[in-house]
Amino acid sequence: MSETGIGASVKRKEDKRFLTGQGNYLHDIERPNQSYAYILRSPMAHAKINGIDTAAAAAAPGVLAVFTGADTAELGGIPCGWGVNNKDGSPMAEPKHPMLAEGKVRHVGDQVAVVIAETYEQAKDAAELIDVDYEELPAVVDMVKAISGDGPLVHDEAADNLCYDWELGDEAEVNQAFDGAAHVVSIDVTNNRLVPNAMEPRAAIGEYDKATGEYTLYTTSQNPHVIRLLMGAFVLGLPEHKLRVVAPDVGGGFGSKIYHYAEEAIVTWAAPKVGRPIKWVAERTESFMSDAHGRDHITHADLALDAEGKFLGLKVYTKANMGAYLSTFSTCVPTYLHSTLLAGVYTTPKIYSEVKAIFTNTVPVDAYRGAGRPEATYLLERLVSKAAWELGIDQVEIRRKNFIPKDAFPYQTPVALQYDSGDYDATLDKALELADYAGFPARKAEAAQRGKLRGIGFSTYVEACGIAPSAVVGSLGARAGLFESANVRVHPTGSVSIFTGSHSHGQGHETTFAQLVSETLGIPLDNIDIVHGDTNKVAFGMGTYGSRSLAVGGEAIMKALGKVTDKAKKIAAHIMEASEADIEFKDGKFTVAGTDKEMAFGEIALAAYVPHNFPHDQLEPGLEEQAFYDPMNFTYPGGCHICEVEVDPDTGVVEVVGMTAVDDVGRVINPMIVEGQIHGGLAQGIGQALLEACVYDEDGQLVTGSYMDYCMPRADDLPDFKAATTETLCAHNSLGVKGCGEVGAIGSPPSVINAVLDALRDRGVSDIAMPATPQAVWKALKAAETPMAAE
Amino acid sequence: MPSVTMTVNGKQVSGDVEGRTLLSTFIRENLDLTGTHIGCDTSQCGACVVHVDGRSIKSCTLLAVQAEGADVVTIEGLADGEELHPMQEAFRDCHGLQCGFCTPGMVMSAVDLLNVNPDPSDHEIREWLEGNICRCTGYHNIVKAVKQAAQTMRGQAAAAE
Numbered sequence: 001m002s003e004t005g006i007g008a009s010v011k012r013k014e015d016k017r018f019l020t021g022q023g024n025y026l027h028d029i030e031r032p033n034q035s036y037a038y039i040l041r042s043p044m045a046h047a048k049i050n051g052i053d054t055a056a057a058a059a060a061p062g063v064l065a066v067f068t069g070a071d072t073a074e075l076g077g078i079p080c081g082w083g084v085n086n087k088d089g090s091p092m093a094e095p096k097h098p099m100l101a102e103g104k105v106r107h108v109g110d111q112v113a114v115v116i117a118e119t120y121e122q123a124k125d126a127a128e129l130i131d132v133d134y135e136e137l138p139a140v141v142d143m144v145k146a147i148s149g150d151g152p153l154v155h156d157e158a159a160d161n162l163c164y165d166w167e168l169g170d171e172a173e174v175n176q177a178f179d180g181a182a183h184v185v186s187i188d189v190t191n192n193r194l195v196p197n198a199m200e201p202r203a204a205i206g207e208y209d210k211a212t213g214e215y216t217l218y219t220t221s222q223n224p225h226v227i228r229l230l231m232g233a234f235v236l237g238l239p240e241h242k243l244r245v246v247a248p249d250v251g252g253g254f255g256s257k258i259y260h261y262a263e264e265a266i267v268t269w270a271a272p273k274v275g276r277p278i279k280w281v282a283e284r285t286e287s288f289m290s291d292a293h294g295r296d297h298i299t300h301a302d303l304a305l306d307a308e309g310k311f312l313g314l315k316v317y318t319k320a321n322m323g324a325y326l327s328t329f330s331t332c333v334p335t336y337l338h339s340t341l342l343a344g345v346y347t348t349p350k351i352y353s354e355v356k357a358i359f360t361n362t363v364p365v366d367a368y369r370g371a372g373r374p375e376a377t378y379l380l381e382r383l384v385s386k387a388a389w390e391l392g393i394d395q396v397e398i399r400r401k402n403f404i405p406k407d408a409f410p411y412q413t414p415v416a417l418q419y420d421s422g423d424y425d426a427t428l429d430k431a432l433e434l435a436d437y438a439g440f441p442a443r444k445a446e447a448a449q450r451g452k453l454r455g456i457g458f459s460t461y462v463e464a465c466g467i468a469p470s471a472v473v474g475s476l477g478a479r480a481g482l483f484e485s486a487n488v489r490v491h492p493t494g495s496v497s498i499f500t501g502s503h504s505h506g507q508g509h510e511t512t513f514a515q516l517v518s519e520t521l522g523i524p525l526d527n528i529d530i531v532h533g534d535t536n537k538v539a540f541g542m543g544t545y546g547s548r549s550l551a552v553g554g555e556a557i558m559k560a561l562g563k564v565t566d567k568a569k570k571i572a573a574h575i576m577e578a579s580e581a582d583i584e585f586k587d588g589k590f591t592v593a594g595t596d597k598e599m600a601f602g603e604i605a606l607a608a609y610v611p612h613n614f615p616h617d618q619l620e621p622g623l624e625e626q627a628f629y630d631p632m633n634f635t636y637p638g639g640c641h642i643c644e645v646e647v648d649p650d651t652g653v654v655e656v657v658g659m660t661a662v663d664d665v666g667r668v669i670n671p672m673i674v675e676g677q678i679h680g681g682l683a684q685g686i687g688q689a690l691l692e693a694c695v696y697d698e699d700g701q702l703v704t705g706s707y708m709d710y711c712m713p714r715a716d717d718l719p720d721f722k723a724a725t726t727e728t729l730c731a732h733n734s735l736g737v738k739g740c741g742e743v744g745a746i747g748s749p750p751s752v753i754n755a756v757l758d759a760l761r762d763r764g765v766s767d768i769a770m771p772a773t774p775q776a777v778w779k780a781l782k783a784a785e786t787p788m789a790a791e
Numbered sequence: 792m793p794s795v796t797m798t799v800n801g802k803q804v805s806g807d808v809e810g811r812t813l814l815s816t817f818i819r820e821n822l823d824l825t826g827t828h829i830g831c832d833t834s835q836c837g838a839c840v841v842h843v844d845g846r847s848i849k850s851c852t853l854l855a856v857q858a859e860g861a862d863v864v865t866i867e868g869l870a871d872g873e874e875l876h877p878m879q880e881a882f883r884d885c886h887g888l889q890c891g892f893c894t895p896g897m898v899m900s901a902v903d904l905l906n907v908n909p910d911p912s913d914h915e916i917r918e919w920l921e922g923n924i925c926r927c928t929g930y931h932n933i934v935k936a937v938k939q940a941a942q943t944m945r946g947q948a949a950a951a952e
């Protein structure tokens with residue numbers, strides 16, 4: 001293994017600039033003569049707008065312009081990227097999502113007007129002078145109430161607030177599997193609504209060049225080309241060649257920066273009207289009420305088992321909150337990213353899933369780290385643990401008994417996916433060892449002496465990522481392909497620029513991708529530059545989410561590198577007067593088999609640009625290649641997470657005392673970075689399980705609208721992690737990679753809650769919702785003590 | 792507009808500010824030192840931590856005029872020329888950063904911890920950094936980095952004696 005190639009824990013190339021304050025985040029960008037936008041947002045969850053008086057604001061000091069929905073009504077709405085059909089084949093309800101409210105506001109934070117001024121403070125001060133005549137309407141927050149038939153309607157065109165009522169599988173057939181079952185175990189779970197909270201707030205700068213007619217949008221995006229397409233084609237009607245989108249250093253995304261947001265369209269559209277660049281930066285409070293939220297499912301599930309504990313069938317009924325409008329990926333999260341994962345790592349032969357997607361007067365909900373897969377894993381792993389407890393089977397045993405065996409791959413699940421590879425016993429074995437499962441009873445007894453309740457919880461999971469084969473997602477309603485592009489430009493002196501459609505916002509692509517190049521071309525990392533995040537530099541790109549950067553973006557780079565080495569071999573053959581078939585390329589050197597002739601990669605690069613004697617009919621000058629890569633299947637990382645907790649029965653405080661994650665993410669390019677990704681996912685998973693909840697009151701007011709109220713995981717809330725990997729290679733890509741960005745957040749939450757329940761079981765507690773806060777745990781303990789007094 | 796003068800990263804600077812201008816805003820906008828980040832509006836994320844007169848402070852909790860005459864160090868002033876501070880070096884070695892947004896505040900805060908406690912335990916590190924939110928790393932590698940830096944700096948201090 002080379003020190004800079006595949007498998008090396010290379011220190012990150014990007015770190016120096018971040019560590020010295022030289023990062024170039026959106027807030028840091030100053031465009032000449034820029035002005036500032038402030039967005040006036042709705043304080044109400046649901047109201048009619050009878051009129052907006054902007055005269056005083058327009059006359060305020062420094063104000064350049066004020067716009068409302070009346071000015072933008074002619075433009076397109078913010079589009080949804082995925083159509084989902086109802087059970088009867090009819091299309092989902094898809095009401096317009098206006099960039100500025102048109103006649104009605106539908107959630108607290110809905111954008112009502114924009115003020116553009118010389119300074120941000122002036123814009124903000126002037127916005128206070130806007131007089132909006134709201135007529136408050138009853139709001140609906142609760143999903144059950146929303147579809148009850150007598151709740152208020154968020155959109156007139158969505159009867160009963162139903163976006164769609166969708167199903168996967170044949171319910172009658174699954175019912176038959178239940179008829180012969182020895183046991184049926186049922187569960188009701190809520191997957192709590194989360195606020196993604198990337199530490200860098202969203203921001204955008206819109207700019208218009210009068211001379212060229214070109215628009216530029218700088219934005220905090222995980223996928224600038226997708227924004228260009230959605231905003232250009234569907235909202236503003238701008239052609240791609242006149243619209244440049246730049247996403248510079250981006251301070252975390254976790255899904256929340258995938259989507260096209262209204263503010264991007266507003267500053268781009270308004271820039272030529274004001275005649276100056278317009279900058280908008282969200283305050284954190286705005287992030288809470290305008291960044292797409294995550295999760296928010298309510299699910300009932302039934303699992304049928306035979307007398308030995310083998311799974312016979314599974315039925316899952318889910319209500320998924322869409323919020324007030326359909327965000328870019330919202331509709332596919334509870335369906336194609338959730339229901340298709342319900343086989344998990346098990347051989348359950350019959351599965352049925354129904355999903356009702358529901359509009360409420362809340363912020364739109366969309367993919368957040370894991371997207372659909374954490375929800376599926378949570379309900380499944382809670383259900384499996386519950387079944388083990390109810391049937392008196394060991395937690396490890398019930399899982400092993402139902403695992404898809406390692407020789408069964410490729411494995412076709414009953415819910416559409418075909419898993420290509422995996423070894424679930426191997427990850428479980430390694431996790432049991434790392435977590436010292438054998439020593440648990442002794443640790444529990446020791447904790448009991450200190451008055452603590454100790455519990456251990458399991459989650460064995462698989463996920464589908466490397467998103468995604470275009471043909472498959474196209475047949476499922478995706479309105480885009482999900483390939484990736486790469487361009488490899490070899491410069492005359494042998495240094496290389498890679499242009500990738502993937503976007504790094506913490507993942508370390510500048511390092512990992514450079515390792516692929518170093519390994520393939522045998523050149524040092526310092527000679528390699530990874531360019532991303534600018535539609536004027538990168539040919540095309542679908543961006544970074546769904547753990548797709550390496551499995552899709554990296555494969556595109558490998559494909560382009562393959563074309564480069566093929567061409568370089570041709571050049572080498574010509575110069576060394578050998579047959580192309582005799583040219584070998586290894587460690588950065590081209591050799592002629594059976595001779596001592598050799599040329600370094602740099603020499604070939606130079607020759608490519610100094611083609612003094614190239615045969616024109618056979619060899620083009622230059623050394624630069626483009627590739628598009630469309631995966632043949634999803635990738636399927638999987639693993640085992642084991643959590644150990646101690647509960648203080650007097651206070652309800654849960655302390656995570658052990659968190660072990662063993663994940664099979666396929667081939668690992670940079671172990672250090674992979675481990676870091678897993679750590680980050682675990683923190684978000686533990687956050688969801690114990691700390692984080694986005695809460696609305698009945699009137700649709702956002703109760704958790706700042707870090708005062710929304711409990712972010714902090715350093716003293718989390719333990720040290722034990723993270724390790726096992727390896728089965730992805731069978732359908734050249735690197736054998738599967739993806740690691742989401743595994744931590746997908747696998748961990750049920751392991752934490754199962755651990756809490758294991759700790760509380762002896763005290764008669766059999767259910768607890770996320771987040772298991774001290775208050776919730778204490779209440780559950782008290783209710784179990786005196787069942788009559790519960791409530 | 793009141794004017795304010797202070798020392799930032801060893802240089803004397805002054806500027807006209809509104810009374811309501813925060814130190815964080817002054818640093819970013821008047822001085823163009825954009826390494827100090829703004830991650831919240833309730834003084835809870837720690838992305839804006841700088842040193843004022845040798846102690847770490849959230850620069851969004853101070854008005855620029857309150858820093859009149861103060862000695863301020865931002866992330867840009869931490870390295871010695873091209874040579875990274877041991878804390879910066881340790882964050883890089885231990886992969887204590889991902890997106891980098893929390894990093895300047897985290898590093899400045901951690902440096903102050905070692906000023907007051909050159910040999911902190913894991914627990915002390917986690918408690919000290921409680922005011923700095925990182926959404927990316929899960930803190931594991933940050934704790935590791937702070938310990939490594941502590942060790943390096945204790946070594947340097949011993950060598951200097």
Ligand code: FES
Nearest residue numbers: 834835836837851
């Ligand atoms: S910006 Fe100062 S603490 Fe968040």
Ligand code: FES
Nearest residue numbers: 889890893925927
């Ligand atoms: S590295 Fe991204 S928030 Fe800490």
